[in-house]
Amino acid sequence: MTTEHWEHFHHEADIGVRGVGPTKEAAFAQAALALTAILTDPALVKPEETVPVACDAPDDELLLADWLNAVIYEMAHRKMLFSRFEVKISGHRLRATLRGEKVDVAKHQPAVEIKGATYTELRVRPTEDGGWVAQCVVDV
Amino acid sequence: MDISRFTRQSEFAWRIEPTGKMRVPVIIYASEQLMRDMDNKVLEQAANVATLPGIKKASFAMPDAHWGYGFPVGGVAAFDADEGGVVSAGGVGFDISCGVRTILTGLTRKDIEPVKKSLADSLYREIPAGVGSTGKVHLERADMDAMLRGGAQWAVQQGFGLAEDLNRIEEQGCMKGAEPECVSEQAKRRQKDEMGTLGSGNHYLEVQEVTRIYDERIAGIYGVRQGDVVVTIHCGSRGLGHQIGTDYLKEMAVAAPKYHLELPDRELASAPINSPTGQKYLGAMRAGINCALANRQILTHLARKVFAHHFPEARLKLLYDVSHNTCKVEEHLLDNKRRPLYVHRKGATRAFGPGHPDVCSDLRDAGQPVLIGGSMGTCSYILAGTTESEGEAFSSAVHGAGRALSRHQATRQWQGRQVIDELAGRGILVRSPSARGVAEEAPGAYKDVSAVVEAADHAHLARMVARLEPLICIKG
Numbered sequence: 001m002t003t004e005h006w007e008h009f010h011h012e013a014d015i016g017v018r019g020v021g022p023t024k025e026a027a028f029a030q031a032a033l034a035l036t037a038i039l040t041d042p043a044l045v046k047p048e049e050t051v052p053v054a055c056d057a058p059d060d061e062l063l064l065a066d067w068l069n070a071v072i073y074e075m076a077h078r079k080m081l082f083s084r085f086e087v088k089i090s091g092h093r094l095r096a097t098l099r100g101e102k103v104d105v106a107k108h109q110p111a112v113e114i115k116g117a118t119y120t121e122l123r124v125r126p127t128e129d130g131g132w133v134a135q136c137v138v139d140v
Numbered sequence: 141m142d143i144s145r146f147t148r149q150s151e152f153a154w155r156i157e158p159t160g161k162m163r164v165p166v167i168i169y170a171s172e173q174l175m176r177d178m179d180n181k182v183l184e185q186a187a188n189v190a191t192l193p194g195i196k197k198a199s200f201a202m203p204d205a206h207w208g209y210g211f212p213v214g215g216v217a218a219f220d221a222d223e224g225g226v227v228s229a230g231g232v233g234f235d236i237s238c239g240v241r242t243i244l245t246g247l248t249r250k251d252i253e254p255v256k257k258s259l260a261d262s263l264y265r266e267i268p269a270g271v272g273s274t275g276k277v278h279l280e281r282a283d284m285d286a287m288l289r290g291g292a293q294w295a296v297q298q299g300f301g302l303a304e305d306l307n308r309i310e311e312q313g314c315m316k317g318a319e320p321e322c323v324s325e326q327a328k329r330r331q332k333d334e335m336g337t338l339g340s341g342n343h344y345l346e347v348q349e350v351t352r353i354y355d356e357r358i359a360g361i362y363g364v365r366q367g368d369v370v371v372t373i374h375c376g377s378r379g380l381g382h383q384i385g386t387d388y389l390k391e392m393a394v395a396a397p398k399y400h401l402e403l404p405d406r407e408l409a410s411a412p413i414n415s416p417t418g419q420k421y422l423g424a425m426r427a428g429i430n431c432a433l434a435n436r437q438i439l440t441h442l443a444r445k446v447f448a449h450h451f452p453e454a455r456l457k458l459l460y461d462v463s464h465n466t467c468k469v470e471e472h473l474l475d476n477k478r479r480p481l482y483v484h485r486k487g488a489t490r491a492f493g494p495g496h497p498d499v500c501s502d503l504r505d506a507g508q509p510v511l512i513g514g515s516m517g518t519c520s521y522i523l524a525g526t527t528e529s530e531g532e533a534f535s536s537a538v539h540g541a542g543r544a545l546s547r548h549q550a551t552r553q554w555q556g557r558q559v560i561d562e563l564a565g566r567g568i569l570v571r572s573p574s575a576r577g578v579a580e581e582a583p584g585a586y587k588d589v590s591a592v593v594e595a596a597d598h599a600h601l602a603r604m605v606a607r608l609e610p611l612i613c614i615k616g
Contacts, residue, residue: 008548010546010548011207011546012179012181012206012207012542012543012546013206013207013208013213013542013543014209015546015547015548038547039271040576057390058394061406062390062393062394065389065390066390069386072382072386073326073330073383073386076330076379076382077326077329077330077379079272079274102272103271103272105270105271105272105573105574109573109574109575109576109577110270110271110272110340110573110574110577111271111340111547111574111576111577111580112271112340112341112547112574112577112580112616113271113339113340113341113616115234115235115382115385116234116382116383116385116386116389117386118209118210118230118234118389118407119209119210119230119389119393119405119406119407119409120208120209120210120405120407122406122407137209139209139233139234139235139382140341140547
C-alpha cells in the first residue's frame with residue numbers, strides 16, 4: 001500500500017515537486033503540499049480559511065500542471081499559504097478545496113515566491129504497488 | 141558535460157552539427173572548464189530547440205547556460221516568420237522581461253560609509269520585498285491597461301522618475317505592439333497590488349561600489365569611475381508575467397497539434413508567429429515587458445526618494461535597463477541580407493554593438509551596456525556590446541552566474557543568520573524578510589560569475605567594462 005507523502009526532487013536552477021498517494025487525488029494533494037513546503041514548513045500554516053478551486057485539462061499531466069498553477073495563483077492573488085487540500089477528480093476535471101491562512105512574514109518566513117508549474121519532468125503515473133505519483137518542476 | 145561530442149569552433153565556441161530532427165547546429169559559448177561543469181541537459185534542451193520550425197543559423201547557449209525548462213536558461217534562438225517560424229512561451233519563460241538596471245549616484249564609498257546602516261534600513265523600509273509584499277501603487281482596470289501599453293513611459297507620466305530615463309531603457313521604455321486585451325483577468329488580478337515590488341528569490345536591489353575598470357574609454361562614455369557608488373535593481377514583470385507564461389504555455393501546448401507542431405518536449409510549447417495563437421501571445425508578452433519596465437521604473441523612483449533623504453545633493457542618473465527574458469523582432473544579417481527575426485533570449489541579454497541605431501545616441505559609440513547581476517556577496521559586472529557579437533549569437537550575451545547548488549543543498553550548507561553575519565563582516569549589509577530565503581541565495585550557491593563574464597568577453601559576445609561589488613543588498 002502506498003503511503004501518502006511528498007518530496008522535492010533536484011533541478012539545477014529550480015525545484016521539483018512530487019506527490020505520492022494511494023489515489024490520483026491523494027498524489028495531487030501531496031504535490032500541492034510540496035509546493036507549500038518550497039515557501040515554508042506546512043506545519044506552520046493554519047488551515048483556517050477555505051478557497052474553492054476548479055480546473056479542466058485534456059489529459060492527466062496538463063491537469064496536474066493546471067492544478068498546481070491554480071494553487072500558485074491563489075497563493076499569489078490572496079497572499080495566502082495553504083496546508084490542506086481536498087481534491088476530487090472526475091475524468092480530467094478537478095474540484096478542490098484549499099485550506100490555509102494569510103502569509104505572516106514573521107511566522108512563516110516565506111523563502112521564495114513560486115512563479116509557475118512547468119511541464120518539465122511532468123508526470124502522472126500509477127506506481128508498481130497500485131498507488132499514484134504526480135510530479136513536475138516549478139519555476140521559483 | 142561530455143565535451144568529446146563537440147567540434148571546437150574556436151577557443152570559446154563549441155559546436156554540434158544537426159542530427160535527427162535538428163534543423164540547425166547547436167553552438168555553446170564557454171571556456172573548457174565551464175563546458176565541463178555544464179549540465180548535459182543544456183545540450184539536450186538546446187538540441188530540442190534546434191528542431192523548432194523556422195529557426196535560423198543555430199540554437200545558441202551562453203557561457204552561463206544551465207538546465208531550464210524547455211529552452212535552457214542562457215538559450216538564444218531566432219525564428220523567421222516567413223519560413224514557418226514559431227514564437228515560444230517556454231522560450232521566454234515565466235518571468236517575462238526579468239532584467240537589470242543600474243543607476244549612477246555620483247557618490248563614492250566614502251560618502252556612503254558614515255550612513256550605510258541607516259541607508260540600508262531606509263531602503264528596506266521603502267522597497268517592498270519578499271513573498272506577500274504589496275506596493276503603494278494599486279491599479280484598477282483602466283490604469284492597468286494603460287500601464288501594460290505604456291511601460292516605463294506610463295510610469296514617468298504618473299510621476300515615477302524622469303523623462304530622461306526613457307532614453308536609457310531598451311525600446312525607450314515602451315514595448316510597441318502590447319495588447320492588454322490578450323492578458324487574462326487572472327494575470328491582471330495577480331498584478332493589482334504588485335507594482336513597485338521587488339519579488340523574491342534571486343531578485344534584489346543593491347548599492348554597489350565600482351571596484352575595477354577594464355575599459356577606460358567605454359567606462360568614460362558610460363559615466364562609470366572607479367570608487368563610484370551605483371544602485372542596481374534585478375527584478376521582472378512580477379505576478380502578471382508569471383501568469384501570462386502559465387496561460388500561454390497551456391494554450392500553446394494544447395494548440396500544437398492543430399498547427400502540426402511536433403514538440404520533443406511539451407515545455408517547448410510554441411505557435412507559428414503567423415497564427416492567431418502566436419499573435420495573441422506576442423501581444424500579451426509585450427504587455428508583460430511593459431509591466432517589467434514600469435515596475436523597475438517605480439522602484440527607481442522609490443530608491444531616488446531614499447537617496448534624496450540621505451544625500452539631498454545627489455542626482456541619480458539611469459545608466460541603462462536591460463531585459464533578459466524576451467522575444468523581440470530585430471533585424472539581423474543573415475546570408476548577407478538584413479532580415480527581421482524573432483529573437484528569443486531566455487536568460488540572455490541583448491548586446492548591440494557600437495553604432496547600432498537602437499542604442500541611445502550618447503552611448504552609441506560605446507555599444508549597449510550589458511548589465512550582469514551577481515548575488516549578495518559576489519560581483520556584478522558592466523559589459524558593452526561588441527561589433528563581433530552580431531556575427532555570433534544575434535548580438536546576445538550572458539545574464540548572470542546561474543546556480544551551482546539547489547535551494548535544498550544551500551539550506552543544508554548555510555543558515556540565513558550566518559550568511560548575513562559573514563557578509564556584514566565583509567562590509568556588506570543584507571536586509572531581507574526571510575532568513576531561509578537568504579540561505580537559499582547564499583553567494584556560495586552560485587557559480588563563479590567572473591568566469592562566466594570572462595568567457596563572454598573572450599568569445600566576443602560582449603566586452604568587460606567594470607566590476608561592481610555590493611555594499612548593501614535588499615533581498616526579497
